[in-house]
Amino acid sequence: MGWPVDKVIYLLKWTICWNSEDTLVNTLYISGIMVTLLALNLYPYKVKILSMAAPACLLFLMLRNKHEAKQDNQQVTKRFNFLVGTSETTRPLSFKQGFALDDDSWNEWLAGLIDGDGSLILSKSGYPSCEITMSLQDEHALAIIKQKLGGSIKVRSGAKALRYRLHNKKGMLELINRINGKIRHTSRVKQLEHMCSNLNIRIIYPLAITKNNGWFSGFFDADGTITYSIKNNQPQLTISVTNKLLVDVIAFRDIFGGNVYFDKGQNGYYKWSIQSKDDIELFKSYLLIYPSYSNKKKRLFLIGWYYELKALKAHSALPGSCLAKAWIKFNNKWNNRG
Template identity: 45%
Template sequence: QYNSFNSFVYLFCMGLFMQAKYAIMFLWPRSFVNESAFWDKCWKLLLLDNQQVKFSSQSHGNLLQTSETTLPDSIKTSNDTLFNQYLAGVIDGDGGLYLSKAGYASLDITVETKDIAILYYIQNILGGTVQPRVGVNAVRYRLHNTKAMLNVIDRVNGWVRNTKRVEQLKKLCLHFGVVFKSPQPLSLNNPWFAGFFDTDGTISYSFKHGRPQLYIGVSNKLEVDVTYFKDFFGGNTQYDKNSDSYKWAIYAEKDIRQFFNYSQSCPVHSAKVNRSLQQLQ
């Protein structure tokens, strides 16, 4: 049993500062053993047992490479609902469904280079290309084959819910003669949250009354597009003037624990989580 969630938060932040357990054990031997075991267990439940992407240190040109994604057989089927929901979340976060003036449809998803595993995870199922963006620390996934795009539309129709993305999907549906489906209700078993978090989420800390405090959050241009997280995980949303976006965040122990529990069944694939895990190993 643990008397204070501050111990949980403190271990996280010291892991960021020292990047080694032994540094914490040296400075705080009195409470390290039990609280460290608790912290390790939480993160392993959240991530280690759910990782489906294997990373490689090999590089090719300026583009970081990952090994082949390891996927359950069910994910590889064309009608897998869980992957489709995850894909819709990624597209809602940092993707785009486009229709050129010449009538060519395409899907673009851009992420930071460190999160390239997300794109390979998707490419392994849908096809398409993954290439570095010139002059910026980012990589882009692109799909523009007509048959493949019809497959994407079929997969995410009814799951995409970002305000801008819904309008883009409507245009594609109209162009291809597909009936547009309104977004279906979300639930805590829906990987849409994981997909959105992979692209627009963060795990970090802030200081409150001079003490570090863990928080989990997501951001987007419109408040309506982040309130889904508030509805299911608690917390608050507020406008951030510096980034000209709305941010949702949770700080309370019960809310963070609920997000952890969700992530056990709907794992995330971005480097932000793997980085946090490495700092505690």
């Protein structure tokens, strides 16, 4: 399809938050403003033609895709939905350009989360259940699981944590069907073996993992951290994942680089970490395809701002200066204070 229709189609691949209830015109405005400003300088006559042709192009696209448009559908499944309910502000719909939203990738994320923060429990009476414990700030991740599989979410007594629990047989059968062949953690594989044996389900063992797998995102949501510290008067950003066994974290190093070392604290654990900007950008690009659903995603969105302020030496700026105020504002965002 030729110009300018192809340009309009490109802009329509971007969506906006459902809660904003913006119109198609605003969607195009938000998605294309930078492209338009650039084009005004480089190809003013083409921008003029595009603006004249846009109404006809939009009418053509809406008629062609009328059968696909469902105003109340908040799942990112149609190519030209104008309002899509997502937690991100803007993003492209296609797999190559944005998030891997297929169900299998979500199942991989779920398996990774259970490997890190979950348990597959078989009672003495033979009743199966699944429990996942996360911090209070991660309620959104557990709510997504509850929406898909059922179950309950409750605050753990005396702890600043939430517990998701699924124990009805129908829900557990669906859960096992989703994660069978995707569970990798040493302890969790044994739990799955017992559960599958009890339910007469053939267990599937996972294949060698690659970077095209949502498991890393789920395990990072469970056992990962994003933090920075000041060393030699310079901020140092670190992304890490910890676990008791080396075999359960070594895949992060093999895929994303960095180092793994043993920490004797807390009865001993292995920690994978990355600190170089290249390694962090590589891992961040992975999470743009297989997104984090935990509260950690807030800091992921701030990484670009962190590097901008670091380059300007905002951390050591004079108190009261604009740079110092920008650094304070960044830290408030970083620590969820506004």
